[in-house]
Amino acid sequence: MPKKKNVVDLASFDTRKKAEEGAFLNLLSPDDGSETGILIRLAGADSDLFQETQSKLINKRATKFNPSKPWAPITNEERIKDTITVLVKCTLAWENMVMGGKELEFTPDNIRMVYENFPWIREQVDSFVMERRNFLA
Numbered sequence: 001m002p003k004k005k006n007v008v009d010l011a012s013f014d015t016r017k018k019a020e021e022g023a024f025l026n027l028l029s030p031d032d033g034s035e036t037g038i039l040i041r042l043a044g045a046d047s048d049l050f051q052e053t054q055s056k057l058i059n060k061r062a063t064k065f066n067p068s069k070p071w072a073p074i075t076n077e078e079r080i081k082d083t084i085t086v087l088v089k090c091t092l093a094w095e096n097m098v099m100g101g102k103e104l105e106f107t108p109d110n111i112r113m114v115y116e117n118f119p120w121i122r123e124q125v126d127s128f129v130m131e132r133r134n135f136l137a
Contacts, residue, residue: 018135019044022092025128030120041093042128044135053089057082084115087125 020043027038043049061074074082088111097104097114104110115122128134 013136015044015046015132015135018137019047019050022047023128023134025125025134027121027124037096039095040091040097040125042087042125043090043092044132045130046132046135047090049089050086050129053086057085083126084112084122087115087122087129088112090129091125 022041022043024039024041027036027040028034029036045051088108091111094104094106094111097106099114104114115125
């Protein structure tokens with residue numbers, strides 16, 4: 001009989017629960033990579049929020065499918081817009097978000113504005129949401 005190897009318990013890799021609760025991203029400065037102290041609590045890609053929002057967008061596109069142009073790709077602008085929509089839904093809270101010397105209120109419109117106007121923030125948020133190791137207990 002072969003010798004038993006160390007067995008990994010799959011429960012130790014359950015990212016769904018933590019993805020639902022969210023985890024904090026400490027934004028890094030675009031100039032030197034240092035922590036800014038701006039914290040954004042994000043739901044992960046394995047969360048229902050992410051999955052449901054993404055499914056709605058994909059289903060919406062499917063209903064607009066044109067059989068005469070099945071090769072028509074999604075434009076980069078549409079891809080960015082869809083990414084922002086998903087990230088807005090996955091943004092659960094933020095701390096220390098200041099713009100023009102004033103604390104920026106946490107609202108869906110302000111979240112969208114930040115992600116639209118600050119691509120470096122959107123890119124960090126997107127990477128964080130997609131990285132499962134950020135959502136392990």
